Ligand code: SF4
């Protein structure tokens with residue numbers, strides 16, 4: 629299955645739960661602050677996403693949307 633995630637950059641608090649939970653290593657933490665002063669997560673390797681939704685389930689701020697094809 630092919631998946632895609634969308635991270636709401638301004639909702640993210642940079643806790644890294646999504647980074648640690650993704651079995652495919654899709655997500656990294658950015659080196660630029662968001663408006664709240666956090667380093668937000670972003671999908672660095674979107675081609676590897678399977679749409680498993682583990683990252684979204686782990687996110688305490690409901691900042692990740694998952695799409696599947
Ligand atoms: S949906 Fe699954 S594979 Fe895709 S980024 Fe989230 S945890 Fe990783």
Ligand code: SF4
Nearest residue numbers: 640641643644646687
């Ligand atoms: S789990 Fe949510 S709040 Fe934490 S870094 Fe990932 S997207 Fe941001």
